[in-house]
Amino acid sequence: MSQITQDPWGPLRRYTRARIGLPRTGDSIAGSEIRALQAAHACARRAVHACLDPAKLTIGDSFVEVRSQAKDRSEFVRRPDLGRRLDGPSLSLLKQIALTGPWDVVLVAADGLSAVAVERQAPSLQKAVRAALGHTWRIAPLVVAHNARVALGDEIGALLGVRCVVMMIGERPGLSVSDSLSLYMTWNPHVGRQDSERNCISNIHAHGLSIGESCHKLCWLLNSARKLGYTGVALKDESTDMTPLPENNTP
Secondary structure, eight states, rough: OOOOOOTTHHHHHHOOOOOOOOOETTTTOOOOHHHEEEEEEEEHHHHOOOOOOOGGGGSSSSSEEEEBBBBBHHHHHHHHHGGGGGHHHHHHHHHHHTTTTTOOOEEEEETOHHHHHHHHHHHHHHHHHHHHTTTTTOOOOEEEESSSOTTTHHHHHHHHHOEEEEEEEEEEOOOOOOEEEEEEESSOOTTTGGGGGEEEEEEESSSBBBBHHHHHHHHHHHHHHHHHHHSSTTTTOOOOOTTOOOOOOOO
């Protein structure tokens, strides 16, 4: 009677979505695992090339739709520089919208490298942030940005005259998650800001950082940035779960 050997990797797989201890058939990885990898690769490719649907992002509020200088997804992928600047019509539109301000912060829903991530995570996150900050921050209408890189938010924020811009942008998809969202927060946005002058909250998806946790961290950082007057490497995330946010002292 043959003895059944338990898979030693089984318990570890509960703690990671990484592909560890893959089963084998002869000298090759099992066919089921190869097909799963191929399916994950297809999901990642679809996420990169998908176009953002603004109708899936709104929570009842009005929104402003802008585009970068990249004409389509193909050019966006090949020319990251074009994804960092607005096209002509978007510049004109934001200048007109700015006249209806002022605001303190603008949330930008940007496709980045995964429109799927933005469509799935941004609506709930936007709703949570507006509920948490609506009474202490003047929040601009949602800006939906197509073919956008992180730095596009600097130009958007500068044109709207806000004190801070928050880019809700799709992360580069991997072979375990293709719908992960990141938040990039920049105080005093203007063209030419460096990545070291931003704060980032990443890995927001169903198997990563929750909407509630990411909202809590973002609100803590926003209130801290308003108190200190900067974001970036000098602003450390010292928030903890269920702790009070820092006081909303405006310098």
